[in-house]
Amino acid sequence: QVQLVESGGGLVQAGGSLRLSCAVSGRTLTNYHMGWFRQAPGKEREFVAVISWNRNTIYYADSVKGRFTISRGGAKNTVYLQMNSLEPEDTAVYYCNADTLISDSRTGRAHYWGQGTQVTVSS
Numbered sequence: 476q477v478q479l480v481e482s483g484g485g486l487v488q489a490g491g492s493l494r495l496s497c498a499v500s501g502r503t504l505t506n507y508h509m510g511w512f513r514q515a516p517g518k519e520r521e522f523v524a525v526i527s528w529n530r531n532t533i534y535y536a537d538s539v540k541g542r543f544t545i546s547r548g549g550a551k552n553t554v555y556l557q558m559n560s561l562e563p564e565d566t567a568v569y570y571c572n573a574d575t576l577i578s579d580s581r582t583g584r585a586h587y588w589g590q591g592t593q594v595t596v597s598s
Contacts, residue, residue, distance in 0.1 A: 477501040477587050479571050484592030487561055491596070495556040497571030497589055504528075508577040509554040510585065511545065513567035513594075520570070524556060525581045534581055538564075561596045568593050 483495040497509065510525030524535045524545040533545055544557040554571055569592050572585035579585050 477504070477573075479573060479587055479589035481569060481571050481589045481592040484569060484594045486595045486597065489562055489596055489598050491561050492557070492559045493561065493594060495558065495569055495571075495592060495594070497554045497556075499552045499573065499587075503550070503552050504573050504587070505551060507573040507575055507587075508532075508580045509547065509571060509573045510580040511554070511556050512570045512572065512583060513565075514570070514591075515564075515567040518567075520583060522581055522583065523569070525577060526554060527577055532577060534577075558594070561594075563596045563598045566594060566596050 478500045481497045487493055506528045508527050511523040512520050513523050514520040522536050526533050526545045542560045546555045571589045573587040574580040574585035
Protein backbone atom coordinates (compact mmCIF):
# COMPACT_ATOMS: atom_id res chain seq x y z
CA GLN A 476 0.00 0.00 0.00
CA VAL A 477 1.45 3.33 -1.06
CA GLN A 478 1.61 6.06 1.57
CA LEU A 479 2.75 9.65 1.27
CA VAL A 480 3.83 11.26 4.54
CA GLU A 481 4.50 14.98 4.81
CA SER A 482 6.70 16.56 7.46
CA GLY A 483 8.41 19.84 8.21
CA GLY A 484 5.45 22.06 8.89
CA GLY A 485 5.28 24.40 11.86
CA LEU A 486 4.96 27.94 13.08
CA VAL A 487 7.21 30.61 11.58
CA GLN A 488 7.28 34.39 11.50
CA ALA A 489 6.64 36.30 8.31
CA GLY A 490 9.79 36.45 6.24
CA GLY A 491 11.01 33.13 7.58
CA SER A 492 11.59 29.81 5.87
CA LEU A 493 10.45 26.22 6.16
CA ARG A 494 11.30 23.08 4.24
CA LEU A 495 8.58 20.51 3.75
CA SER A 496 9.30 16.90 2.92
CA CYS A 497 7.08 14.19 1.50
CA ALA A 498 8.28 10.62 1.71
CA VAL A 499 6.73 7.75 -0.20
CA SER A 500 6.52 4.31 1.36
CA GLY A 501 5.04 1.07 0.16
CA ARG A 502 6.75 1.04 -3.21
CA THR A 503 8.96 3.24 -5.34
CA LEU A 504 7.00 5.69 -7.48
CA THR A 505 9.76 5.96 -10.06
CA ASN A 506 7.73 7.35 -12.95
CA TYR A 507 5.35 9.43 -10.88
CA HIS A 508 5.16 13.18 -10.96
CA MET A 509 4.86 14.73 -7.53
CA GLY A 510 3.30 17.96 -6.42
CA TRP A 511 2.20 20.14 -3.54
CA PHE A 512 -1.19 21.63 -2.82
CA ARG A 513 -2.37 23.69 0.11
CA GLN A 514 -5.67 24.47 1.76
CA ALA A 515 -6.25 27.47 3.96
CA PRO A 516 -9.18 27.65 6.41
CA GLY A 517 -12.41 28.30 4.57
CA LYS A 518 -10.77 28.07 1.16
CA GLU A 519 -10.51 25.44 -1.54
CA ARG A 520 -7.40 23.37 -1.96
CA GLU A 521 -5.04 25.12 -4.39
CA PHE A 522 -2.06 24.11 -6.48
CA VAL A 523 1.39 25.16 -5.25
CA ALA A 524 4.02 23.32 -7.32
CA VAL A 525 4.68 20.13 -9.26
CA ILE A 526 7.83 18.37 -10.48
CA SER A 527 8.05 15.68 -13.13
CA TRP A 528 9.44 12.24 -12.42
CA ASN A 529 12.73 13.09 -14.16
CA ARG A 530 12.91 16.60 -12.67
CA ASN A 531 12.83 18.13 -16.16
CA THR A 532 9.52 19.91 -15.79
CA ILE A 533 8.47 22.14 -12.90
CA TYR A 534 5.44 24.36 -12.49
CA TYR A 535 4.64 26.86 -9.75
CA ALA A 536 1.57 28.80 -8.80
CA ASP A 537 2.06 32.49 -9.48
CA SER A 538 1.58 33.24 -5.79
CA VAL A 539 4.71 31.29 -4.81
CA LYS A 540 7.02 31.85 -7.79
CA GLY A 541 10.39 33.16 -6.72
CA ARG A 542 9.79 32.20 -3.09
CA PHE A 543 9.18 28.42 -3.15
CA THR A 544 11.36 25.73 -4.71
CA ILE A 545 10.25 22.16 -5.36
CA SER A 546 12.81 19.36 -5.70
CA ARG A 547 13.10 15.60 -5.57
CA GLY A 548 15.45 13.41 -3.63
CA GLY A 549 18.09 11.23 -5.26
CA ALA A 550 15.90 8.14 -5.21
CA LYS A 551 12.99 10.23 -6.56
CA ASN A 552 10.80 8.82 -3.82
CA THR A 553 10.90 12.03 -1.81
CA VAL A 554 9.77 15.48 -2.78
CA TYR A 555 10.67 18.70 -0.99
CA LEU A 556 9.24 22.17 -0.88
CA GLN A 557 11.64 24.89 0.23
CA MET A 558 9.56 27.89 1.27
CA ASN A 559 11.30 31.24 1.73
CA SER A 560 9.99 34.74 2.44
CA LEU A 561 6.87 33.25 3.96
CA GLU A 562 3.80 35.45 4.28
CA PRO A 563 0.75 35.09 6.53
CA GLU A 564 -1.20 34.27 3.36
CA ASP A 565 0.86 31.07 3.05
CA THR A 566 -0.77 29.71 6.19
CA ALA A 567 -2.45 26.44 5.22
CA VAL A 568 -2.30 22.69 5.43
CA TYR A 569 0.15 21.52 2.77
CA TYR A 570 -0.44 18.23 0.96
CA CYS A 571 1.80 16.32 -1.40
CA ASN A 572 0.50 14.16 -4.21
CA ALA A 573 1.73 11.74 -6.84
CA ASP A 574 0.43 10.64 -10.22
CA THR A 575 1.65 9.29 -13.54
CA LEU A 576 0.09 12.26 -15.33
CA ILE A 577 1.62 15.62 -14.49
CA SER A 578 -1.64 17.31 -15.47
CA ASP A 579 -3.50 15.31 -12.84
CA SER A 580 -0.89 16.09 -10.21
CA ARG A 581 -1.14 19.77 -11.12
CA THR A 582 -4.94 19.98 -11.18
CA GLY A 583 -5.66 18.04 -8.02
CA ARG A 584 -6.78 14.79 -9.62
CA ALA A 585 -3.70 12.88 -8.44
CA HIS A 586 -4.06 9.26 -7.45
CA TYR A 587 -2.05 9.41 -4.24
CA TRP A 588 -2.24 12.03 -1.49
CA GLY A 589 -0.64 12.57 1.87
CA GLN A 590 -2.47 13.56 5.05
CA GLY A 591 -1.02 17.07 5.14
CA THR A 592 1.23 19.15 7.35
CA GLN A 593 0.23 22.46 8.93
CA VAL A 594 2.17 25.61 8.10
CA THR A 595 1.35 28.72 10.11
CA VAL A 596 2.98 32.07 9.34
CA SER A 597 2.55 34.77 11.94
CA SER A 598 2.67 38.46 11.11
